[in-house]
Amino acid sequence: MASTILEMKNITKVFPGVIALDKVNIRVASGEIHALVGENGAGKSTLMKVLSGVYPHGTYTGDILFNDKVVEFKDINHSEHLGIVIIHQELALIPHLSIAENIFLGNEQAMAGVINWNKTTVRTRELLKKVGLTESPNALVSSIGVGKQQMCEIAKALSKEVKLLILDEPTAALNEKDSDNLLQLLLELKNQGITSILITHKLNEIAKVADTITILRDGKTIETLDVKKEGITEDRIIKGMVGRDMTHRFPERTPKIGQVIFEVKDWNVFHPEHAGRQMIYDGGISIRQGEVVGIAGLMGSGRTEFALSVFGKAWGKHITGSIVKDGKELKLASVSQAIESGIAYSTEDRKQLGLILIDDIQHNTTLASLGKVANGWVLNENLEIVEAEKLRKSMNTKCSSIKQKTVNLSGGNQQKVVLSKWIFSEPDILILDEPTRGIDVGAKYEIYTIINRLASEGKGVLLISSELPEILGLCDRIYVMSQGRFTGNLDRAEANQEKIMKLMLGAPVAPGKGN
Amino acid sequence: MENLARLFRDNIRQYGMVLALLFIVGFFQILTGGILLNPLNVTNIILQNSYILILAIGMLLVIVAFQIDLSVGSLAAFVGAISGVLMVTEHMPFWLAMIVILLFGALLGAWHGFWIAYVRIPAFIVTLSGMLLFRGLTYVTLQGQSIGPFPSEFQLISSGFLPDVFGGQGIHITTLVLSFIASIAFIWSEMAKRSALKKYGFEPLSLGLTITKLVLILLALNAFALSLASYKGIPNVMILLTVLILLYTFIANKTIAGRHIYALGGNEKAAALSGVKTKRVLFWVFVNMGVLAALSGMVFAARLNAATPKAGTGFELDAIGACFIGGASTAGGIGTVLGAMIGALVMGVLNNGMSLLGVGIDWQQAIKGIVLLLAVTFDVFSKSKG
Numbered sequence: 068m069a070s071t072i073l074e075m076k077n078i079t080k081v082f083p084g085v086i087a088l089d090k091v092n093i094r095v096a097s098g099e100i101h102a103l104v105g106e107n108g109a110g111k112s113t114l115m116k117v118l119s120g121v122y123p124h125g126t127y128t129g130d131i132l133f134n135d136k137v138v139e140f141k142d143i144n145h146s147e148h149l150g151i152v153i154i155h156q157e158l159a160l161i162p163h164l165s166i167a168e169n170i171f172l173g174n175e176q177a178m179a180g181v182i183n184w185n186k187t188t189v190r191t192r193e194l195l196k197k198v199g200l201t202e203s204p205n206a207l208v209s210s211i212g213v214g215k216q217q218m219c220e221i222a223k224a225l226s227k228e229v230k231l232l233i234l235d236e237p238t239a240a241l242n243e244k245d246s247d248n249l250l251q252l253l254l255e256l257k258n259q260g261i262t263s264i265l266i267t268h269k270l271n272e273i274a275k276v277a278d279t280i281t282i283l284r285d286g287k288t289i290e291t292l293d294v295k296k297e298g299i300t301e302d303r304i305i306k307g308m309v310g311r312d313m314t315h316r317f318p319e320r321t322p323k324i325g326q327v328i329f330e331v332k333d334w335n336v337f338h339p340e341h342a343g344r345q346m347i348y349d350g351g352i353s354i355r356q357g358e359v360v361g362i363a364g365l366m367g368s369g370r371t372e373f374a375l376s377v378f379g380k381a382w383g384k385h386i387t388g389s390i391v392k393d394g395k396e397l398k399l400a401s402v403s404q405a406i407e408s409g410i411a412y413s414t415e416d417r418k419q420l421g422l423i424l425i426d427d428i429q430h431n432t433t434l435a436s437l438g439k440v441a442n443g444w445v446l447n448e449n450l451e452i453v454e455a456e457k458l459r460k461s462m463n464t465k466c467s468s469i470k471q472k473t474v475n476l477s478g479g480n481q482q483k484v485v486l487s488k489w490i491f492s493e494p495d496i497l498i499l500d501e502p503t504r505g506i507d508v509g510a511k512y513e514i515y516t517i518i519n520r521l522a523s524e525g526k527g528v529l530l531i532s533s534e535l536p537e538i539l540g541l542c543d544r545i546y547v548m549s550q551g552r553f554t555g556n557l558d559r560a561e562a563n564q565e566k567i568m569k570l571m572l573g574a575p576v577a578p579g580k581g582n
Numbered sequence: 583m584e585n586l587a588r589l590f591r592d593n594i595r596q597y598g599m600v601l602a603l604l605f606i607v608g609f610f611q612i613l614t615g616g617i618l619l620n621p622l623n624v625t626n627i628i629l630q631n632s633y634i635l636i637l638a639i640g641m642l643l644v645i646v647a648f649q650i651d652l653s654v655g656s657l658a659a660f661v662g663a664i665s666g667v668l669m670v671t672e673h674m675p676f677w678l679a680m681i682v683i684l685l686f687g688a689l690l691g692a693w694h695g696f697w698i699a700y701v702r703i704p705a706f707i708v709t710l711s712g713m714l715l716f717r718g719l720t721y722v723t724l725q726g727q728s729i730g731p732f733p734s735e736f737q738l739i740s741s742g743f744l745p746d747v748f749g750g751q752g753i754h755i756t757t758l759v760l761s762f763i764a765s766i767a768f769i770w771s772e773m774a775k776r777s778a779l780k781k782y783g784f785e786p787l788s789l790g791l792t793i794t795k796l797v798l799i800l801l802a803l804n805a806f807a808l809s810l811a812s813y814k815g816i817p818n819v820m821i822l823l824t825v826l827i828l829l830y831t832f833i834a835n836k837t838i839a840g841r842h843i844y845a846l847g848g849n850e851k852a853a854a855l856s857g858v859k860t861k862r863v864l865f866w867v868f869v870n871m872g873v874l875a876a877l878s879g880m881v882f883a884a885r886l887n888a889a890t891p892k893a894g895t896g897f898e899l900d901a902i903g904a905c906f907i908g909g910a911s912t913a914g915g916i917g918t919v920l921g922a923m924i925g926a927l928v929m930g931v932l933n934n935g936m937s938l939l940g941v942g943i944d945w946q947q948a949i950k951g952i953v954l955l956l957a958v959t960f961d962v963f964s965k966s967k968g
Contacts, residue, residue: 381855403857412855420855423848425915434845435856437838444837449782488856 071135072097072231072262073118078129080113080122087113088127089286095231095279100253100263102273105283106308106507111266114283115233119153120146133231150230154220156239156505162209167191169208170223194222198252213366214245221252232256233264238272239505242366242533250276268507270301282307309509317540318512320519324543325356329496329527334388336369336376346372346383348552354496354527359518361542362531363567369551370531371415374498378412379405392495406435411489415501415531417478421485424474428466429455431473431484436492458487463513479510486517497521498529503537515541535564547571598964599908599924602957606928610935617938618931621813624806629885631930632740632819633658633878635923637901638908639830640874642922645905646834647867648847648914649698649705653712654871655897658879659890660716661687665880666729666889669736676736684876690716691872695865713898721891730888740885742818754815761807765800772796819881826874831919843867848915903950904929907957928953 073095080088088110095101105111116122118131120140131138133149140146143153160169167187176186191204198218202211208219217237224232234253238246246269253263253276267273273280273294280292280299289307292299305316334350337343347369354360364370375382377390379402390397392408399405405412414420422431432455433440440451455469462483466476473484482502489497499518503511518541522528532538538545545562547555547570555570610618617623637654644651661683668679690712697708731737748755772792779786786792810816834840842863845853854860878897883889908925910917929950936946 378855379857401857401859402855403859406857414852414855419849420851423845423852423915425848425911425913426844430841430845434841434853434858437841441838444839446836446838446841448836449778449784452784453782 070097071095072133074132075114075118076130076132078114078117078127078131080117080127087286088117090129091283091286091288093281093288094291095262095264098257098260098262099278100257100265100276102277102280103264103266103283104268104270104273104280104304104308105289106509109283109308109507110286111283112235113286115153115235115264115266118146119143119151119233147227150228151233152224152227152229152231153233154217154224154235154237156236158213158216158220160208160216160219163207165205165207166195166202166211166219166222167204169219170194170204170226172223174226190226191222194225195219197225198222199248212245214241214248217241217245217249218252221249221256229261231262231264233266235266236268236505237265238267238269244365246272268505270304273304274299274301280304284308284310305508308507316512316536318516318519320522322359322543323357323523323525325525327353328356328393329354330391331377332389332391334373334376335386336372336383337385339382339384346551347376350388350551350553352529352546352553354529356527357522357525358544359522359528359530359542361538361545362529362548363535363538363545363571364531364548365571366533367550368548368571370548371500372551373548374412374500374529374531377405378402378410378498381405381412406492406494409493409495410498411435411492411494411496412498413485413489413500413502415504417481417485422473422481425472427470427472428459428464428476428484428487429469432458432469432487432491435488439491454491455487458491462487462490462517477506477510479506479513482506482510482514483517486514490521494526496527496529498531500531501533502530503532503534535567538567539564598960599921599928599957602960603924603928603931606931606935610931610938614935614938618935619809621809623934623938624809625813625817627927627930627934628817628820628823629740630934631926632817632823633882633885634897634900634904634930635823635926636826636874636878636881637897638904638922638926639826639919640871641898641901642905642908642910642917642919643830643834643843643867644705644871645902645910646847646915646917647843647864648850649864649867650902651694651705651709651712651868651871652898653694653709653716654875654878654901655894655899656713656716656720657687657690657872657875658882658894658897659720659892660690660723661876661879662883662889662893663720663723663729663891665736665883666732667723669732670729670889676733680736680880683880684873687872687874687876687879688869689872691869691875692865694872695868698868699861699864720893724889724891726891728888728890730886732884732887736880737884737887738818739822740817740819740881741887743814744816744818744821746815750811752812754811754813757807757811757815760816761804761811765803768800768803769796822877822881827919827923834919839863839866844915900926900929903954906961907954909961911961912958925957928957 071094075091075093078088078091079086091110091114093114103111103114117127120143123141124139133151138149161172164172170191171187176183176190188204195202195204198221200215200218200222202215208216221232237249241249250272253265256263265277277294280294282289282292282304284307330353332351334347335345336347338346350373352360362370372382376386379399380386381402390399397408399408418424423434429452433451437446440447440454452469459466459469464480464483464487466480473481476484486502502514502518506514518528518530530538530542539562543559545557545559545567546553547557547567549571555567557566607618637658641651641654664686665679665683668674668682669676694708694712697703698705744756746754746756748759776786776792834843842853842858845856845858846860846863850860879894882893886893904926905917905922906912906925907928908917908921908923910922932950932953933946936949
């Protein structure tokens with residue numbers, strides 16, 4: 068581990084008006100897994116774009132040394148040629164092409180422009196074996212899960228004879244099991260001498276695999292930690308990232324819980340496209356006033372499908388069961404009826420499903436309740452601006468003004484706009500699906516504070532999350548789902564990670580209250 | 583000055599096309615030795631483009647909703663044929679026939695809307711089918727013949743002028759009076775906007791800039807009115823257009839329905855999950871397009887004074903082009919009615935100017951093609967800068 072494969076010295080990158088990177092230094096030893104952490108906007112992605120040649124030599128200052136030689140990349144092909152491959156957060160695979168076609172896309176196994184399919188298939192099979200996949204090279208990428216798609220991305224990197232592999236939040240969209248597989252693969256690749264740089268928000272992953280950690284904050288290198296030498300705790304890393312001691316990752320709250328205000332009973336939902344495939348079996352939950360209720364479950368357990376089907380049948384077919392709110396049974400046939408009945412659902416996919424990205428904060432904030440800023444059919448834009456501005460202040464959304472397009476906001480601020488929209492609809496029940504996915508530690512804390520505030524105002528909050536610490540830290544009561552069934556209903560006092568994990572995996576139900 | 587520069591930068595999409603239009607107008611004004619802005623020709627430009635302008639209003643909403651309608655030219659022709667049958671062959675009173683035809687247009691639009699919104703067939707396919715279907719039905723209805731002439735009251739829609747109640751000699755006084763009233767109304771609405779902004783505690787545009795903007799717009803408006811007044815005054819069809827433009831600008835900017843169309847075009851799934859009834863909105867956008875296409879078809883038939891089988895050929899492309907030249911986004915969710923009108927006028931003035939210069943229809947087509955490409959390129963670049 069003595070030799071250094073990569074060294075970036077005094078890297079400074081300036082965008083108009085912003086210094087994105089300010090004399091950043093990073094040194095990566097050969098054959099290690101190097102974690103790069105920092106809040107969103109700290110400069111991680113920019114640094115990796117400088118490294119991979121997306122920002123070519125000349126647009127930044129400072130030196131990059133690869134295997135002790137100064138390199139000046141012109142573009143991304145140039146860096147790939149030397150064995151530096153970056154795998155972006157958003158997968159770059161083409162769904163309607165096969166695995167083999169994807170892996171050799173742009174690097175086709177061809178003679179004089181004619182593709183040698185036999186060679187392609189054979190080589191793909193070898194590569195898939197390396198990453199632990201048994202899929203046929205001819206299977207379409209769209210037919211395999213997200214976790215396996217991520218593995219294909221790595222196989223693609225291996226096909227380019229990668230020496231330094233950069234992964235930008237590779238597990239953001241993966242469930243626990245797929246994440247573990249991926250981390251395991253990184254360790255195996257390490258044994259084969261491949262160096263990795265891992266960008267992640269999930270601190271527990273760092274503890275599992277990283278040898279060294281470099282922390283960035285506000286475009287500067289804060290520190291480099293050696294995991295083996297020092298006992299690194301998550302709190303220690305967070306302190307470096309946010310520049311303050313975070314003894315409490317979750318804000319304090321004294322729950323004031325009232326009567327049951329919302330109940331779903333005997334809920335059955337079928338898949339809208341695959342005929343006869345049942346997705347939710349006899350589901351049921353109840354939410355009390357001022358209560359934060361969690362739903363834990365692996366991806367694919369039916370959490371989102373359950374929430375969407377309750378939210379005015381926005382998903383699913385042949386939905387049966389009853390919804391009771393404030394003692395009255397509701398018949399919800401559409402999303403607008405659900406909103407009018409005081410139910411809000413904030414989606415897990417804020418870019419695709421949550422926001423009109425080309426539109427501004429103001430319009431996004433009021434979209435779900437335009438009637439509140441209109442006289443009859445006619446909008447009162449001045450009133451709309453006043454209301455949107457109020458929410459921007461109370462949510463502490465960072466932006467140039469409420470006329471800023473949401474596409475230009477950071478993930479945390481986008482999430483605040485989505486929450487603003489639903490808070491503006493003045494719901495009694497808020498369903499929050501993965502409200503902190505992909506956003507940084509500081510913004511997470513703010514979102515948690517908002518959740519607590521909503522509960523203290525007497526609303527019922529249903530929190531769906533993949534992060535167990537989050538569920539345990541925020542919820543008064545926790546439902547667990549596994550393969551479309553509710554497998555547990557635990558009080559805060561009796562819940563812990565192991566119990567929930569068992570229920571999530573569908574293990575025999577521990578004696579809980581049931582439903 | 584700095585404020586002015588910023589104002590311009592923030593609105594480059596809007597002002598860019600206005601500048602392009604002014605440039606084209608100035609260019610042809612010089613080349614034609616002043617014929618382009620001659621009062622007779624100004625009136626002509628409006629009459630020649632009225633039916634495209636009407637189509638472009640409906641098309642703008644379609645394009646903002648991230649859809650397309652290829653059928654409007656055929657639909658206009660079909661509706662023209664039906665109006666020929668009703669008014670000329672069946673001698674139905676012209677006003678009753680017009681109402682029937684507008685409803686018929688709504689029905690044809692609903693046909694498209696049904697397949698697009700509820701059966702989820704792509705608009706390109708549905709309206710391509712409509713383009714063939716309605717063209718075919720036009721031929722069936724007319725049996726390949728033209729029908730005419732129309733009752734004289736009907737012709738007045740597109741060839742009549744507002745009567746001069748003041749009986750001016752050589753100058754149309756009513757036009758000048760209306761332009762004066764419009765100027766006052768415009769100043770009043772700007773002032774009302776300012777005081778509303780102040781009431782809610784916002785900083786309005788500086789008074790100097792507001793006055794500069796007002797002076798420029800009022801100068802243009804009154805110069806235009808003076809030009810019309812020194813010929814025959816305001817054409818009837820321009821009154822129709824003004825009402826439509828004001829109405830649809832209001833719908834697009836100030837109503838819940840308008841906001842829902844923009845949201846739908848910007849991100850259909852997010853809009854649906856925010857309670858927008860996306861299918862219903864989509865359906866009504868096409869019904870509306872049908873009504874405006876019917877209106878356009880009647881204006882065209884009235885202008886030609888005949889229902890002909892080949893009427894409206896290529897109208898759809900002019901209307902679509904107008905929207906994109908006027909800054910509508912090909913990805914949906916962005917565009918303004920006024921922009922589409924300016925886009926249509928850019929095309930219209932190009933046509934007219936080149937005709938005056940004796941440029942053949944062949945070269946006109948080619949040049950319009952290049953202009954469309956340049957306009958959208960400009961738009962793409964100004965967007966990436968913004």
